[in-house]
Amino acid sequence: MSDNRRGFIKKGATLAASFSAAGVSGYALSGETVNKKSIKDNVGNKIEWPVADNPDTPRICVGLSMDADEKTMRQAKQIGIDYVLMGGPKIPWTEEGLRTIMNRFKENGLTVINMMIGGHPNTIYGREGRDAEIKNIQDSLQAAGAAGLPVVEYNFYADRLMEGYYEKKARGGSGYTAFDYAPVKDLSAKPEIGIHKTDELWNNLTYFLKAVIPFAEKAGVRMALHPNDPPIPVSHGSSQIMATLKDWKRLISIVDSPSNGITFDCGVTREMGEDPVEVCKYFGERDRINHVHYRNVIVEQPYVKYSEVFLDEGQVNMFDVMKQLISMKYKHGLYPEHPRALDYDREHPGGIKNQYPGGGGYTGETYNVGFARAMMLAVLSM
Amino acid sequence: MKDNRRDFIKKSTSLAAAVSIGSIASSIANPLLLKEGRSGSGVSNLAKDAGMQASEAYFSGMNERKIALLKQMDVFGAVGGINTKMVALDDAKPYEEKSVAAVKNAWSKVGLNFNVVEGPPSLGEKTKLGLEGRDEEIANFITFMKSLSKAGVDVICYNWMPVISWYRTDKARPGRGGALVTAFDYEVIKDAPLTPYGVVTKETLWKNLEYFLKAVIPEAEKVGMKLAMHPDDPQVDSIKGVSRIMTSVENFKKLVDLVPSPSNGITMCQGNFSLMGTDIPSVVKYFGKRKLIHFVHFRNVQDLSGKKPSTKFTETFHDEGQIDMYAAMKAYYDIGFKGPIRPDHVPTMAGDSNDFPGYSTIGSLFAWGYIKGLMESVQKRKA
Numbered sequence: 001m002s003d004n005r006r007g008f009i010k011k012g013a014t015l016a017a018s019f020s021a022a023g024v025s026g027y028a029l030s031g032e033t034v035n036k037k038s039i040k041d042n043v044g045n046k047i048e049w050p051v052a053d054n055p056d057t058p059r060i061c062v063g064l065s066m067d068a069d070e071k072t073m074r075q076a077k078q079i080g081i082d083y084v085l086m087g088g089p090k091i092p093w094t095e096e097g098l099r100t101i102m103n104r105f106k107e108n109g110l111t112v113i114n115m116m117i118g119g120h121p122n123t124i125y126g127r128e129g130r131d132a133e134i135k136n137i138q139d140s141l142q143a144a145g146a147a148g149l150p151v152v153e154y155n156f157y158a159d160r161l162m163e164g165y166y167e168k169k170a171r172g173g174s175g176y177t178a179f180d181y182a183p184v185k186d187l188s189a190k191p192e193i194g195i196h197k198t199d200e201l202w203n204n205l206t207y208f209l210k211a212v213i214p215f216a217e218k219a220g221v222r223m224a225l226h227p228n229d230p231p232i233p234v235s236h237g238s239s240q241i242m243a244t245l246k247d248w249k250r251l252i253s254i255v256d257s258p259s260n261g262i263t264f265d266c267g268v269t270r271e272m273g274e275d276p277v278e279v280c281k282y283f284g285e286r287d288r289i290n291h292v293h294y295r296n297v298i299v300e301q302p303y304v305k306y307s308e309v310f311l312d313e314g315q316v317n318m319f320d321v322m323k324q325l326i327s328m329k330y331k332h333g334l335y336p337e338h339p340r341a342l343d344y345d346r347e348h349p350g351g352i353k354n355q356y357p358g359g360g361g362y363t364g365e366t367y368n369v370g371f372a373r374a375m376m377l378a379v380l381s382m
Numbered sequence: 383m384k385d386n387r388r389d390f391i392k393k394s395t396s397l398a399a400a401v402s403i404g405s406i407a408s409s410i411a412n413p414l415l416l417k418e419g420r421s422g423s424g425v426s427n428l429a430k431d432a433g434m435q436a437s438e439a440y441f442s443g444m445n446e447r448k449i450a451l452l453k454q455m456d457v458f459g460a461v462g463g464i465n466t467k468m469v470a471l472d473d474a475k476p477y478e479e480k481s482v483a484a485v486k487n488a489w490s491k492v493g494l495n496f497n498v499v500e501g502p503p504s505l506g507e508k509t510k511l512g513l514e515g516r517d518e519e520i521a522n523f524i525t526f527m528k529s530l531s532k533a534g535v536d537v538i539c540y541n542w543m544p545v546i547s548w549y550r551t552d553k554a555r556p557g558r559g560g561a562l563v564t565a566f567d568y569e570v571i572k573d574a575p576l577t578p579y580g581v582v583t584k585e586t587l588w589k590n591l592e593y594f595l596k597a598v599i600p601e602a603e604k605v606g607m608k609l610a611m612h613p614d615d616p617q618v619d620s621i622k623g624v625s626r627i628m629t630s631v632e633n634f635k636k637l638v639d640l641v642p643s644p645s646n647g648i649t650m651c652q653g654n655f656s657l658m659g660t661d662i663p664s665v666v667k668y669f670g671k672r673k674l675i676h677f678v679h680f681r682n683v684q685d686l687s688g689k690k691p692s693t694k695f696t697e698t699f700h701d702e703g704q705i706d707m708y709a710a711m712k713a714y715y716d717i718g719f720k721g722p723i724r725p726d727h728v729p730t731m732a733g734d735s736n737d738f739p740g741y742s743t744i745g746s747l748f749a750w751g752y753i754k755g756l757m758e759s760v761q762k763r764k765a
Contacts, residue, residue: 075732077559079748080701109559172453312456312754319762343450344743348733362733363747367455370751373701374708378759381708 058334088115093140098147145219158238167358175341175358181304189237224290261290273302339364463501477526510544531605602645613654659690670717679726725749
């Protein structure tokens with residue numbers, strides 16, 4: 001922590017210079033320079049204000065579509081966002097294809113720091129055709145490295161149990177995304193997917209990692225496996241292999257590389273009854289947190305019954321999680337995700353942009369980003 | 383949230399039984415959940431909103447959508463004026479007991495706590511300018527305080543800006559990402575003609591203020607009313623010949639010394655105090671120690687003039703601008719501030735109307751996320 005602050009103070013000197021560009025970009029529009037002296041006089045604190053993202057802090061980001069229009073990008077900029085993530089194009093990615101997307105965001109002041117990669121069902125199920133998929137992913141990672149995309153996120157579900165989610169009424173009629181395993185735990189396997197057991201899935205994941213991580217490493221790209229969420233043991237008859245802390249630890253042991261990391265989701269961690277700060281520390285100290293999902297939950301019964309709630313309530317100590325991340329100089333994405341359903345978004349056509357019952361849209365995200373930014377400032381100010 | 387938490391605690395007692403089910407039991411290595419269940423989980427052992435009254439201004443009336451949204455933000459304080467039309471009492475005077483009671487009741491009906499009067503019936507020009515008829519205005523003000531007290535409202539935010547009140551030279555300045563903010567530049571209006579009231583001197587304003595305080599503060603004390611003087615906004619020397627006096631920390635000290643009383647307090651509008659050229663924590667400490675901060679406007683600004691006090695500035699989002707917001711929140715928390723606090727002005731964001739500059743709905747959501755984050759952080763920093 002103290003190292004961190006020193007690093008930050010040092011950077012403060014250069015912050016003053018970049019001030020009119022970064023913190024208060026709005027003023028640049030009318031060509032005025034901000035009076036630096038008055039700012040300094042007004043602070044009297046250890047850090048320079050305003051606190052902007054710097055190379056040693058988490059990068060608060062939101063998810064946008066890769067086809068996002070300028071209006072949507074502007075909305076992100078207004079809430080102080082400089083970094084975005086998105087689902088990537090169809091694999092194989094090409095350097096040119098990625099650059100085209102990333103440049104479009106860049107022109108609007110947004111840096112793409114993470115793309116989700118998908119399209120590898122045969123790899124997950126260990127079916128014929130997986131080598132072709134893996135080749136596509138290897139090529140995509142090379143393209144990502146060449147285009148300057150630092151993190152590639154992915155999932156490994158046999159069949160995600162979306163059926164267990166339902167909307168639960170929250171304060172003022174807003175929505176929680178709640179989950180209950182009981183009514184859906186015996187749902188049968190879909191014929192096109194079948195049943196996949198634990199050992200089989202681990203073998204498939206291992207095969208994938210051994211083939212892909214060396215490419216990621218070489219390309220300078222970090223991969224982040226998102227945990228299974230909901231973290232229940234069985235979904236549609238198939239096992240879930242990223243649904244306990246033991247599983248997460250096993251993942252990073254398969255190939256020992258910072259490119260073989262996780263998305264640390266403090267919400268899912270708590271859903272499993274684990275302590276988010278301890279888990280954050282475990283993976284962070286090993287440099288295996290390549291992305292963060294910053295959200296809160298109220299758990300009735302670990303793994304099987306819980307609600308995704310507002311950041312300012314719930315059982316995750318969001319401040320301590322932020323403190324832990326910053327103390328480890330975590331500097332990849334931090335996504336205050338899963339906004340709650342608010343009336344404002346419900347009333348606006350297309351306002352709910354979320355696949356989850358009780359999930360929200362832009363205004364909910366606006367609240368989340370404000371909260372995360374304040375937590376970051378507070379920790380840096382300590 | 384409270385219900386929810388209670389629900390959770392109740393349930394946690396049966397958790398001990400529940401955790402032994404099947405394969406799940408073995409995975410719960412640490413007793414965190416149970417421990418938290420007993421002691422209150424996560425945030426729940428902290429005072430809500432750091433012990434302050436999270437409040438929002440409703441200057442455009444009982445805006446249904448805004449009310450719904452703020453309740454979803456867990457913000458239950460309502461700040462506004464007494465508008466008799468709002469409660470179908472067109473013929474009543476706003477300071478009368480029945481008007482105040484009806485308005486208070488109307489807010490209660492929608493689940494909000496009307497906790498601060500800011501707005502009509504504003505204190506009149508006659509009092510501030512010392513014109514004939516001021517005694518009647520003052521008598522009405524005293525009646526108003528009594529009515530409020532009976533209805534359970536104990537803070538009045540008022541100001542000493544006659545003729546020209548809140549003033550901006552730009553209400554649609556592009557800020558971050560093109561969001562609209564308000565701005566002020568003294569240059570634009572420095573040669574503006576005088577108002578029909580001619581030149582109004584600082585001496586006149588001080589004299590009238592003292593007259594008012596001496597008449598009103600003893601009455602305020604009797605009914606437990608807290609008067610909260612808002613700084614002049616903008617806090618410049620004068621506009622169109624009308625002087626401004628609530629423009630420096632020194633003058634605020636003078637104000638509270640004119641008639642020392644717990645009822646003679648201030649609205650800690652951060653934006654204006656910062657533009658006076660002072661640092662917020664020291665002001666909070668000075669007035670907070672004396673228990674004279676009755677209301678907080680938690681906002682941010684950026685000076686563009688390089689002068690103290692500022693002659694040119696713009697409003698900003700909460701997370702930019704010149705005020706260190708963490709230091710500010712920490713100061714309120716450290717002095718034990720328990721009163722109403724509101725975000726005050728916010729940028730108008732894409733998709734929102736700029737009909738009421740400074741009061742965009744989406745803008746207030748960002749502000750509240752930020753404020754709640756700070757409120758939680760200042761309590762946790764020592765943990």
